[in-house]
Amino acid sequence: MSPTPVLQLKGIHKIFPSVHALKGVNFSLRAGEIHALLGENGAGKSTLIKVMTGVYQRDDGDILLDGQPIFPKNTGDAQALGVSTVYQEVNLLPNLTVAQNIYLGREPRRFGLINWGKVNRDAQTLLKGYDLDIDVTLPLSSYSIAVQQLIAIARGVDMSAKVLILDEPTASLDTDEVQSLFRIMRDLRARGIGIVFVTHFLDQVYAVCDRITVLRSAQFVGEFETATLSRAELIGHMLGKELAALGEHKPQTNSECGDALLDAQGIGRNATLSPTDIQVCKGEVVGLAGLLGSGRTELCRLVFGVDKKHSGSVTFNGKAVNFNSPRDAITAGMGLCPEDRKHDGILGQLSIRENMILARQIKQGWWKFISRKEQEEIANHYVKELSIATSDIEKPIEQLSGGNQQKVILARWLAANPSLLILDEPTRGIDIGAHAEIIRLIRKLCDQGLALVVASSELEELVAFSSKVIVLRDRQKVAELEDGDINPQRIMQAIASN
C-alpha cells in the first residue's frame, strides 16, 4: 500500500432521526492527490463532507488525520486541524474587502491593533500565487463568483490546510474559469495538499482527478483509479446499473404546427438582449444553447415578463400579449422554472405540498382556495408521477435533495396546467439519475402536447429532446438549428463561429 493517507475515514456511520445517512463509509485521501467524491444526490456525499468538516458528528467509525484520530466538533475545529472547505456558494462576506476576507479572524497585528497595510500587502502577494492580480481593497462582491471561489481557496490553503475540500466548485463557472481553477488545483496538488473534489460533471473528474470514491445510497461502493475506470463503469457504479443512455435524438414531428403557440418577433431589452425571434409550436421542445451569460436566461425572463421588453412583439395562443409581470404570463398559460433553484425557486420552510400547489392557487386567485384535501391529492399525485423521494408531503422542501427539489418545482408548474413551460437549466446541480428522469419527463410532457422552451449548457441534453435549437452568443441569437442539423458539433460550431 502506498504512503499513509493524510486523511482517512473508516466505517463512518451517521444516523439522523429519520434516516441512516451513512452506513459504514470508507474514504482515504493521500497527500498530493485530487480525489473525486461521486454519487447521486442523496448518496451521502454532503453528509460525509459535513462529517469530515465537523458540521456533523459521526455516530460510529474513525477519522484519522496523519494517522491520528480526530474529533472535529465544528468547522472551526476542523480548520484548525488543517481541513478546509470551499462551498459552491462562496461562504465569505461579500461586503468586506478581499483582503479582510482572507485574513478575517487572524489579522496580523502591531501593538495590538490590526496592521491593515500588512493585511493588504500579504493578501496581494498571496493571490498573485493564484494568478490573481486584483485590487484586494475592493469589496469581495465586486468580483465574479469564479474569482471569489479562488479567494476562498486561497484563504483556506493559507490557513495551513493539509486537506482542501471543494464542494461543487465548478457549478457556476464557465469553461475558462473551470480551466484556471484546475490549474490552481494541480498546483496545490504539487505542493502536497490532498484535495477532495465533489462535482456532477464527469468530464471534469476525468480531466483532473487521480482517484475516485463512489457512494451509493449511503454506502461505500468502491475506490478506483481514474486512469483504469471507464466512464460507463463509473456511471454503472454510481447508479448501480448501467445507465440507459439518454437516447438518440428523436425529432418531434410537428407537421400539425400551423400557427405557433408562441411567436415572439424581435423581442429585446437594452443592455441584456439584442432583438431576437422565437417561435414555439404545441408539443415542441425548443432548446436554447449558449455559454453562461450568452443571453439564454435573459430571453427566458423576457418571454415570461420578469423583465420588461424594450422592443418587439409577442403573440401567444393566437393573441397579441404584453406581459408586465410573471402574473400576466401565468394567467395566459405559461410557467417558468428559474435557473437559481434556491434563490428563485423553492420556498424553503414551506412544505412540499404548499410548494406544489402555490402556482395553481395564484393562477386561480386567492378567494378560490384549493381545499386541504385537494392539495393533498395534487401533491400525492405528483410525488408518485415524478417519483419524488420523500416520506411525507408535509416535509419542508429545503430538506429534500437538489434533484427532488427540482421535481417539486416542476410539479408546481405542471399543477398550474400551463400550455408553455420554460425551463432554465432544469438539470443544473442534480445527479445523473435524476437528470435522466427529468429528461424522460420533458419528453413525456412534450408527447402530451405541452410546448417547452429549455435553456441548458449541456449540449447532449439539448440534442436528446429538442426539435429546434436556438443558439445565443454575446446576448444575441446567432443560429437556429432544425431537425437534421441538431447535434453537439453543429451547436458547438455555432457558439464558437465568429
Place this chain on the structure above:
Amino acid sequence: MNTFKNQNLRRYLWPCIGLLALLVINAIIAPEFFQIEFKDGRFYGSLIDVLNRAAPVALLAIGMSLVIATAGVDLSVGSIMAIAGAVSAYYITKGVDNLALIIGAGLIAGLIAGIANGFLVGYMSIQPIVATLILMVAGRGIAQLINEGQIVTFDHPGFAFLGTGSFLGLPFPVVLVIITFAIVQLLTRRTALGLYIEAVGANPSASHYMGLNAKAIKMSVYCVAALCAALAGMIAAADIRGSDANNAGLWLELDAILAVVIGGASLMGGRFSIFLAIIGALIIQTLTVTIILSGIPPKFNLLIKASAIILVLLLQSPLFQKQLAQLKFRKSSPTNNTSVNGNNKETKNA
C-alpha cells in the same frame, strides 16, 4: 411520517405549556386565582382580568404576526392606538353621537396609517423597521395635535361599552379579540392569503416568479396591523373614558412583537400562527399577574418578566432542546460512544 406531524405539534406545545405552567404557579401561590364569580350578568375573577387586560396586546399581536410573517415589523402600532383614541375622542367631544360613525372614524384613521406604512415598505422598499419608526414617532405627535396637547375626556356610554361593557358574560374587549381572531383566521386560512403571506416571507424572489404581488400583500398586512391597533386604541380610550396621546399604547408595540416571538414565529418571516401570538400575549399578561400575586416587591417586576421570557424562548429553541436532550443522554449512559468521543475531545483540548 410522524416526525413532521410531531414537529408541527411541538410548535403549539411549548407556548401552551408555558402558559399552563404560569397558571399552575398562580394556582399554587394564590388559590383564589381560579375563582370565578358570576355577578350582574358577567363573570368576575383574576382569570377574567388577565383576559381583559391582555386584550389590547392580543389585538396588536394578531396584526403583528402577519407583518412579521412577511419578514417585516410594525413599530408604529402603539402610536396608531393613540391616534385612533384621539380621533374617536375628537368626534365625541364635537358632539357626534352615532357610535358607528365614531368607531368608523377611528378605524379609518388607523387604515390611513396602515396605508402609509404599507406604501413605504411595499412600494418604496424602505426597511420596515425604519419605515414604521417614522410613524411611531410622528403618530404620537399627530395624536397630540388632534388633542391639542390636552388629555381629552368624554362621556359616551355607548363608546365606553367598548372598554368596560360585557357580552355573554365576558368583558367586551375579550369578545372583540375573539371576533377579530375569527375574522383574520378565516381570511388567512380559509382563503389562500395566509399561504401568500408565508410565501412572500419565505422567499420573496420565488414568490415574484410565481406571480405573487408582494407589494399588495405587504400593503394589506400593514393595513390589518393598523386596523387591529386602531381597535385596541379605541378600547384603551373607552376604558379610561379619555384620550391621552402621550400614554395610550405606549411601548405596547414591543409587547406585541414579544407576544408573536413567544408564539414561536421567526422575525426572518415565513410561518405564522395567530393563535400562538394570542397565547404569547396571554403569557405576558399572566406573568405580570403572577409577579403581583407572589408578593415580590414591584421593583423586581421587569427583571423577573425578562427572565421568564428568556426561559420560554430558550425552551422553544431547537438548539437548546438538543443540548438539554444531550445532557440527559450523557447522565443516563456515561459509557456510550458519543460521550466517549466528547470526552476524548475535551482531554485533547486540555
